[in-house]
Amino acid sequence: MRRVLITGTAGFIGYHLAELLLAEGWLVHGVDAFTDYYDVTLKHARQARLQRSNAFSATLARLEDLDALSRAAEDFRPEVIVHLAAQAGVRYSLENPRSYVDTNVTGTFNVIEVARQLGVKHVVFASTSSVYGGNSKMPFEETDKADQPLTIYAATKKAGEALAHSYAHLWGVPMTGLRFFTVYGPWGRPDMALFKFTRAILDGEPIDIYNGGEMYRDFTYIDDLVRAIALLIDAVPVNGEPVGAHDSLSGVAPFRVVNIGNNDKVKLLDFIDALEQALGIPAHRNYMEMQKGDVAATWADSRLLKSLTGFSPATDYRTGVRRFVEWYRGHYQR
Template sequence: MRVLITGSAGFIGFHLARRLLAKGHTVAGIDNMNAYYDVALKQARHAILSEDPRFTPHVLDITDRPALEAVVDGLRPELVVHLAAQAGVRHALKAPEDYVSSNIQGSFHVLEACRKHPPAHLLMASTSSVYGATDKLPFREDDQADTALNIYAASKRSMEVMAHSHAHLWKLPVTCFRFFTVYGPWGRPDMALFRFTRAILAGEPIEVYGHGRMARDFTYVDDLVEAITRLAAHPPVEGHQVGEMDSLSPVAPFRVVNIGGGNPVQLMDFIAAVESALGRQAEKLYRDRQPGEVETTWAEPALLRALTGEVPETPVTRGVQEFVAWYREFYGA
């Protein structure tokens, strides 16, 4: 297949592109290489992908509609996976306009490009953050998702709503997948695992938000990529539900799917896994939970299981060990 991945130099995009190339697909990658975090890390990911002649990198911003449409016009992709986004809940407090530009305007451009050249399936990355201020656990796809606690979540929910309208109007098959705290090798430097590892190795204290009482449904990146590739083979078809749990729209080939294992891990247990993998204890500074953060995320994976036959299951202890091994090798730590 001809596949287009936006955000191909990002953490998830890199792993997904590598998996699809290994399966023999032709992959075009789009990334703007912005400076939200270390550009050298993004360039290293693209360099590895570019070793395969079936990978074509395009350095451009999805907010540049003519440039984006030129790539889609030339490739005519059969599968599009839209991962490009301004990420980070905490950064949203500092630069909210970045989220409106990339996650809303940029996503609209992707939808419009796909309207002109419809792929067999468009998958768009959303987030568990859209569930917002809810005490209902675990999170189900048909739960209300209109109480966003930060602009990141609000921008991703806006993307989902726009995608539904395009699916309805143009019969474009769209799956929005909501992922839950993805981690693993080549991860983002702004995420907790990366920050904890770097600080502990440097002998610096780590900041523990929520006084350690938070929990996350951690998803190892290889599990996420497996779920995405399996979902790609199951585009939504209007009127064809897979069960009562299906979020399939009644008026469009559109659904949302949680990608999470349904096994929340307490933050302190996660930190203990990092300490074990590093063979060092961390000095901990306990802080209040930051604005916009929820206490617990917990996926209900029944729909993912019905569609793909699998749910993420890599234990945190093993996933953290894999990250630490990569970190030591990449940074010589």
């Protein structure tokens, strides 16, 4: 049985990836700190579902604790590490920037240092579409410059990419960074728009819509996202072997970054319309100005993902929203 260590298995994406890999016959070891950035009962509920499998084990530890992380990895001996744990949230980074540096920079350094020590075959780690920052050219391509971050969150994620590249160059550890685009779906994070909007609409409260609704996002359904990650585990970057001119493969290291998006941009107001239809309830809309650090649009060019795996996310946002609402009503008895 193949062995993978996943950081952040009590989190939204980590939980779904662990569930998928367990179903595919992997041995999975999770590392999570159950931080209280949002309701930990949701994290415990996710973890409890994973613990029903005898192929799942877990360590309670912060990424900043190198000794605890090292012990967990040495005991489990993974062939692959998928690093998904992070201090998330663009807006919260304006309030508490230090937590992002601690978790997303120091924590990422610790993960890739452990990978180096163990000689793992591949490190797959989460970055974000936020690294594209002030870019105005769309869709975003992995070969575009990403040196204008607009938030501390984006800056720490870009720092993680730089650390990983240096390790790949110096020690030959293959590294693949994943730039996620607005992930949503069942078991999602309560601080994300879909979760917040659903709760507010059901409670008869207004929803805040920034930039007057003139916002576009490349909404990526969670099942598509984790399927892409699972396939990329075996798309190990090899120095000097790009798959085409659009490959972000480094010229000096077994390192690349890959967009995971739905290859489309959807207007936020259309997304809200789909949510109203799924709930059968109209929203009370509170239109607001653009928030500091936010961007008007994101849109992924996912050709590289297709070239590497043969897979492209394609779940329509109306279908994804309906599935989320079904889960939300069931989980919260609404």
